[in-house]
Amino acid sequence: MSEEKLYVIKSRSDDEFYFSGDRVIPNWSDNLISHFKNYEIAKEIAEENNGQVVTLIEEPEKVVLTKEQAKIVRGAHNDKLPACYISSKSDDEELLMNAYVNGYTVAKEKKYNVKVPHTKEVWYYKTFDGDLLAICPADKELRGKFTEAEIEQYGLQDCEKEEVTDDEV
Template sequence: MSEEKLYAVKDDEGEYWDFGGKTNRFWSLLSVEVPVTDNKEIASTVAKATGGQVVALVEEPKKVVLTKEQAEIVDTARVSDIPATYISARTDEYNGEESLLINAFANGYTVEKEKKYLVELCGLVTTDGAKQYLTKKNGKWFACRRMPGMHQDFTDKELNAAPEWAQQLNREEVNDDAD
């Protein structure tokens, strides 16, 4: 995070000083041309002279991306008496995981999407020439053209539990940005 900060001066009514304005008074935020300055001394001088207060604007820290397992540790730490100790006891400090989870605890996190794969059954086509893909329904594995509503995008875990012949097939990562 950058050390550069921006400062606004706000009064008790919630209006802001216009650092670029032609008059010396506070305005609603929508009416202010230049609501901030990067000079803390100027902001402090204005606040002192007008009875306002300096408000430092800081960038919100970026949320870190965690695995589902790491997210569970952070969530459980929130209800722990000593969250940092809870996290520390469940992570490896030497690979940076501990500080990653402490950061997630403090600044928030998102959970990474699990990769999914499509398995084309090379050389296998329908009578009208459509490609066939590995499909699973009701515990049965079979070949089917690409169809909405059919289970054809699989996680590594699902494919590792598939019959041995299916585990040998080439996997193509599905880029599903719609979720």
């Protein structure tokens, strides 16, 4: 979440109005799109218009979830009792309720190059058919990139693995 704050100007009188850039808006509305990023400028304009500076509340940061957790939150949105739904599906109630309310993103799965045991530079890769083959290129781009689930599926848990960074994917 950005550390930068946003400001609008509110009247000091009983007649509530908000000042947005070059116009006065009688009531707070969704079409209030202008705001001030600089407090000093907002303060100066507020003083000229007998107003006060009000800090806008920033949007909460989205929660990062696994695919399985995201599926539960999506299911909760379709349920009449979302809290009960989440509670019945997971022990991470607080995290998932936070995601339900504030939004979420799904974490990217880490990927790994997996080395064939007892070899110098031989690495596994998957074929289009899902078969597991070995290749010995020096070029990392030709190595297979495996998720943790795929490593378990192919029975490669005991193999040496090397995490693939985003710039290598």
